[in-house]
Amino acid sequence: MQSILVLNKNYINGEWTEGKSNRTYDILNPYDRSVVASVRLATKEQLEETFEIAKQAQKEWAKATVEERREVLHKAAHYLNENREEIVNTIVRETGGTLLKANVEHHLTLEFLEEAIKYADEIYKVREVPGSPEKLNHIHRLPLGVISSISPFNFPMNLSMRTIAPAIALGNSVVHKPDIQVGLSGGSIIAKAFEYAGLPKGVLNVVLTDIDEIGDGMLTNPNLNLISFTGSTPVGRHIGAIAGQNLKRVALELGGNSPFVVLSDADVDAAVNAAIFGKFIHQGQICMIINRIIVHQDKYDEFVEKFVARAASLPYGDPSDPKTVIGPLVNERQLEKALQYIEDAKAEGATVALEGQRVGNVLTPFVFTDVDNSSRLAQTELFAPIATIIKAQTDSEAIEIANDTTYGLSSSIFTSDLVRGEELSLLIDSGMTHINDQTVNDAPNIPFGGNKASGLGRFGNPWVVEEFTVTKWVSIQTKVRHFPF
Incomplete structure (x- = not known):
């Protein structure tokens, strides 16, 4: 792979x-x-030119044969495979994720x-x-056009590829803006893979910039046909409002x-093992x-005791060390927010079952018990190694508590009764529910997406095909039609 400086x-x-x-x-x-790495940021004018380039390139790419499009995708995958070690190390350095996380991300990228x-x-x-x-x-399925793609900092490579690969496969072009904090793994490496693959010029464009430079340029450009965004709900609401005004998908x-x-009938040891992974990855x-x-009251004390013991033992520190489980938060702002959540929770009266600490830029696990589901701690998307444990009096109440949130992305149920577990899973208002597993699951052939304030639309095959194409009805009158006037 070329030098990061390139x-x-x-x-x-x-x-x-440049x-x-x-x-x-x-x-x-x-x-x-x-x-x-240091990046000289792109300007609003460069972004506008890029959308025009993407519009023109898409017209030609839409004419490519299935074999041509598949060959490009195969070669891009080959590049990512051949350069796996250096790519994984870049993900670790940019995101602060552990080697385990970086390898998972590389694997998911290839899967998409x-x-x-x-x-x-x-x-x-x-x-x-x-x-x-x-x-x-006759019902025809056609390419949609130009996709505006915006990806986040946490899993930048696979969450970028989740939009880029389907868009290109289906004859669209892409203007992609990764979070600048992770611009290499979120954008540049993917661009390099498709350059290696021989993708025609202008079909994929990666712009390294920030909001101070481009404002809402990724949302308002008249040449875009769909905005694909992964990130926070407040930003999503802003995007949705602008897209609605401009009638963009x-x-x-x-x-x-x-x-x-x-x-109440769950295997506690299995639940603890899953919860440790699903909370702290x-x-x-x-x-x-998570x-x-x-936790049902009958399992609560046992679960808390075992969960706290496991959380306290997780290795933390340098994410490039293969033994590390807890690495750093992405930046100082996220770290300060997490510390404020902790202080607020203490002030609200939540019990500190495990007192973590800040070690450099690493926050070790905190566990709060006896948490009120209506508290700020329970109702906030924490994005930090802070666990909250809530007691439910009955299984029914546990499901009610699960639904008592504005969000609805993923969820999990642990039970020994799989039939009842699936029945209860349908009562949780979320896009995904995993029985006897944790909440962090993804695959390229499932309908990935959320309900309520967790999003609109679904990724995954075949659902993403509907999202990234346009359907057209063509009728053919085979005999002269006679009209009433």
Whole structure:
């Protein structure tokens, strides 16, 4: 793979292009705040030019054959496979994620790319719908156009590829803006993979910039046809409002407050093992992360005792150490927010079952028990290694508590009765429920998305095909039609 110093530029119209802003941004390693790369930011004018380039490039790319599109996707996957070690190390350095997390992210990225190969033939298929003897009804699926893609800091590579690969497979072009904090793994490396793969110029464009430079430019450009965004709910609401005004499609994967429900007949040891992983992977900085652990009173004391003991023993420190489980939070702002949540929870009267500590830029696990579900602690998407445990008097109350949130992304139920577990899963208002597993699950062939304030639309095959294409009805009158006037 080329040096990071080469990949710290925009990728526009098939060229590695320096930003024209007078501002630069230092991408920092969250663990020690060392500089990973410096980026001269792209300007609003460069972004506007990029959308025009993408519009023109899409017209030609839409003419590519299925074989041509599949070949590009295959070659991009080959690049990511061949450079796995350096890519994983870059993810660790940029995101502060552990080696385990970075390897999972690389694997998921490849899965989304390889799944897109399977449905590259979905465009231009013609389906016939019955009509009258004199009329044929043909339903065509066509590329949508230009996709505006905005990805977050936590799992930047696979959450970027989740939009980019389907868009390209289905004959669209993309203007992509990763979170600048993780611009290399969230954008530049993906651009390099598709450059290696021979993707025509202008079909994928990666712009390294920030909101101070471009404002709402990724949302308001007249050339875009869909806005794909993964991030916070407040930003998602802002995007939704602008998209509605301009009648643009959206695919929004937003915040979560995922409940992990332990029913009265659950295997506590299995539940604890799952909860430890689902709460503390990537320091809790995942939209699907367990945010509230809701335990039936009959299992509560045993669960708390075992969960706290496990949380207290998790290794923390340098994420490049293979033994590390808890690495740093992404930046100082996130760390300060987490510390404030902790102080507020203490002031509200929640019991501190495990007192963590700040060690450099690492926050070790905190566990609060006897938490009120209406408290700020329980109702906030924490994005930190802070666990909240809530007692439920009955299984029914546990489900009610699980639903008592504005969010509805992921959820889990632990029970020994799998049939009843699935029945109860349908009562939780979330896009996904996992029985006898934790909440952080993803795959390229499932309908990934949330309900309520957790988003709009679904990723995954075949649901993303509907999101990223347009359906057209063509009728063919085979005989002269006679009209009443």
